[in-house]
Amino acid sequence: MTEVITRAAGRLRRALVRGDDDPSRVGGHAAALAAYAVYTAAWTAAVRRSGRGLPERTEPWDLALTSVAAFRLSRLVSKGAVTRPLRAPFTEYRGPQAAPAEVHEEPRGGASHTVGELVSCPFCLGVWTVTTLTAAGLLWPRATRTVTSALTALAGADTLQLAYSALTEKVAGEE
Incomplete structure (x- = not known):
């Protein structure tokens, strides 16, 4: 495993030197990945400390709830x-x-660019949201x-609001 990490770090260094991407973004993205690894490790430690094991399987209803909830929250x-x-x-x-x-x-530019990408992208934020909801579900399932x-x-409710708006616009257009 150490060898894999060492090779990946070497590739990242070479990419930064070559300028394959905007160096501030490559470095920022590497920092975001590291932050995510720490975040996931902290949740893992909290779940282990709680003494709660992983479920045998994920219930389909919980998967559906988590999917829609993560979409909406993201x-x-x-x-x-x-x-x-x-x-x-x-x-x-x-x-x-x-x-x-x-x-x-x-x-924004500069050091906060990667954070700006993360917080303004529902797909990027979705990874963190699903991780949070999944880990929280292991620790506090009812809540x-x-x-x-x-x-x-x-x-x-949002879907119904959009459907209602579309329907009323269609009806108004037919009058």
């Missing part, structure tokens, strides 16, 4: 107009998003199921 944090203050130190506002109550932002159920209900 979008809310990364694109929501009301969560813009959380992203503002790392992103620049570009305007409203095509989706209702969402904004388009770009990462986490309540939270994932609420986020899933919010996603359902």
Whole structure:
């Protein structure tokens, strides 16, 4: 395992020297990967310390709840107009998003660029969100199921709002 890590570190150093990518982003991405590894290790340690074992299998209902909840929470944090203050130190506002109550932002330059990419990208943030919800589900299953159920209900309500808006626009257009 040490050999694999050493080779990967060497490749990263060579990529930085060659300039395969913007060096600040490659270094930032490496730091984000390291932070994610530490984050995952901390959750793993917490689960082990709790004495709770892993379930034999993931229940389909929990998988569905976690999927929809992670989608909704990732979008809310990364694109929501009301969560813009959380992203503002790392992103620049570009305007409203095509989706209702969402904004388009770009990462700021410099050292905070990678954080800006992470907090403004629902796909990037989704990895952290799923990790959090999964680990929380191992430690506090009832509370986490309540939270994932609420986020899933919010996603359902959003879908109904969009469907209602589309329907009323269609009806108004036919009059």
